[in-house]
């Protein structure tokens with residue numbers, strides 16, 4: 001049997017392309033944030049994670065250009081060896097301060113951050129207890145921890161999943177583990193497909209009862225919820241109780257890269273033991289400088305976070321009042337549940353034809369029955385953009401019989 005047989009037999013994408021409803025890999029030719037150019041047309045972007053709209057901010061663009069002029073285009077080495085710039089150290093110290101933690105470590109992407117923390121901390125005889133709907137980067141980290149990857153651990157690590165955001169089940173799962181074992185409970189802060197916010201107060205109560213450490217992935221929470229956009233722990237006033245928070249630069253921070261904040265000793269351990277950091281080149285100068293500039297704006301203009309939330313709330317209540325089933329949580333992700341793959345794909349196309357870009361989430365990204373059109377908002381969406389999105393959803397929703 002040829003290894004590539006499965007690739008030749010993979011026809012699903014071509015079949016969807018043939019229907020004209022393929023929603024993925026569409027090239028963006030130009031972007032101002034809320035409006036992008038796709039296939040020669042201007043389209044309203046309602047599917048980006050550019051939450052504060054900072055990818056187009058002049059100060060962010062200028063900071064990236066200045067960094068390229070000063071440092072060149074890449075670091076050509078890992079943080080461990082020749083890839084540490086003064087900019088990396090400045091950003092780590094600024095982020096630690098912003099998040100109210102002792103120390104911070106940068107990774108080259110958010111994915112590497114999630115994937116790179118769990119297997120370094122969770123070693124032989126330890127347990128990682130993970131929400132069933134956690135992001136793929138955390139899932140990858142748990143699989144490595146379980147011994148399916150190649151880190152220093154043997155395969156004795158245990159990975160346990162608990163029912164989505166169900167803290168009674170988390171309690172049950174933890175109570176089944178050896179009382180004297182070391183444990184990490186990990187959850188998304190804001191879940192990426194539904195926009196749901198984790199029940200952090202109960203999660204922490206349960207974790208403390210079982211002597212477990214807590215880690216939150218705040219990719220969709222920083223710049224969105226919490227005081228001045230400081231994320232999930234801040235949203236609930238539980239900064240001290242949350243041991244580790246990770247984030248990404250690819251959303252609010254308008255750039256590329258990831259980070260984790262926590263106690264100095266834990267961050268120092270990760271710094272010297274995390275293969276995802278040690279064996280991968282450090283974030284490029286332009287990315288780090290753009291993130292620093294975005295952080296300046298986040299700190300000095302917290303009203304942007306308020307505007308983002310006003311926009312998301314307007315859309316959530318507007319879509320709901322039309323009769324759509326929308327996720328109820330107060331984040332910048334507003335998902336419209338459709339529950340049928342073919343309908344999602346056809347509606348995606350009709351919405352695109354009307355000049356709005358949203359994300360089609362189908363299996364395996366979501367559970368069967370949870371197929372959805374995921375919309376997400378920016379602080380820079382204006383009223384007329386939002387009204388147009390609502391108008392298009394109303395027209396397409398009625399056409400496909402999803403609303404009356």
Ligand code: PMP
Nearest residue numbers: 109110111135137192219248250
């Ligand atoms: N965690 C979550 C919850 C995410 O949604 C994402 C990106 N979609 C990541 C981590 C990975 O971040 P990055 O894009 O920086 O790799």
